[in-house]
Amino acid sequence: MSLRSPIGRVLGLGAAKEGLSHWWSQRVTSVALLLLGLWFVSALLRMPTFDYEFVVAWIAVPLNAVLLLLLAGTLIYHSLLGVQVVVEDYVHHHGLKIATMMLLTFAHVAVAAFAIFAVLRIAFGGAG
Amino acid sequence: MDSTSTRKRPLSPFLTVYRWQYTMALSILHRVTGCALSVGLLLFAYWLVAAATGREAYDTARAFFAHPLVRVLLIGFSFAFFYHLLNGVRHMTWDTGHGLERKSARLSGWIVFLGAIATTALFWVLVLRHVGGAA
Numbered sequence: 001m002s003l004r005s006p007i008g009r010v011l012g013l014g015a016a017k018e019g020l021s022h023w024w025s026q027r028v029t030s031v032a033l034l035l036l037g038l039w040f041v042s043a044l045l046r047m048p049t050f051d052y053e054f055v056v057a058w059i060a061v062p063l064n065a066v067l068l069l070l071l072a073g074t075l076i077y078h079s080l081l082g083v084q085v086v087v088e089d090y091v092h093h094h095g096l097k098i099a100t101m102m103l104l105t106f107a108h109v110a111v112a113a114f115a116i117f118a119v120l121r122i123a124f125g126g127a128g
Numbered sequence: 129m130d131s132t133s134t135r136k137r138p139l140s141p142f143l144t145v146y147r148w149q150y151t152m153a154l155s156i157l158h159r160v161t162g163c164a165l166s167v168g169l170l171l172f173a174y175w176l177v178a179a180a181t182g183r184e185a186y187d188t189a190r191a192f193f194a195h196p197l198v199r200v201l202l203i204g205f206s207f208a209f210f211y212h213l214l215n216g217v218r219h220m221t222w223d224t225g226h227g228l229e230r231k232s233a234r235l236s237g238w239i240v241f242l243g244a245i246a247t248t249a250l251f252w253v254l255v256l257r258h259v260g261g262a263a
Contacts, residue, residue, distance in 0.1 A: 114176075
């Protein structure tokens with residue numbers, strides 16, 4: 001006996017089998033952000049000043065630059081996964097849901113590009 | 129025609145049928161802080177881009193971050209960060225099957241909420257003591 005509705009059977013609907021990977025990616029990025037986030041907070045607390053010279057020199061240190069890139073990339077991916085769930089829960093109109101998700105994806109990718117380019121520019125000595 | 133799509137199907141219980149409990153507020157707060165932090169990413173990226181652009185842009189950003197209203201916003205974001213982080217640990221503990229009993233779920237809720245307030249306060253005390261008003 002199948003628990004699927006007749007209309008669902010006719011339309012060939014069912015689980016898309018992608019839920020687990022979304023859920024798991026959320027957990028993996030959570031654990032990564034726990035570590036990277038605590039690193040960033042402790043780094044902020046150890047900064048003697050937020051002066052231009054100091055901050056640019058700090059970002060240019062290879063270890064800091066790489067960890068900042070990982071932090072920015074992971075934050076933005078985790079954020080996109082999170083807002084996707086919120087949109088799927090609260091935006092009920094199908095077309096609007098797709099449009100909202102597309103817009104949010106563009107915004108996230110754009111913010112990621114800006115943040116990553118900024119860190120790389122400083123790290124490779126193009127700034128200042 | 130007996131189509132299941134027109135038959136009245138049982139719905140799983142949702143918000144409206146439950147008595148309000150503070151654990152529900154903590155649960156929705158995880159979403160609210162998550163969405164707030166997504167917006168906060170813009171400020172994080174702005175800080176990095178300003179530093180990469182040059183001294184003038186960075187000083188403009190610093191003046192922006194020093195504005196009292198933005199300061200209040202930053203305190204809000206830092207609370208959202210610590211709450212989301214601590215409550216995220218609480219969620220992942222639940223994923224392992226632990227801490228789901230009513231008593232421990234309520235206790236961990238209090239720990240997370242008060243812990244987030246305490247961490248936020250500690251963070252700002254340390255930042256301001258370190259960098260002073262010139263931050």
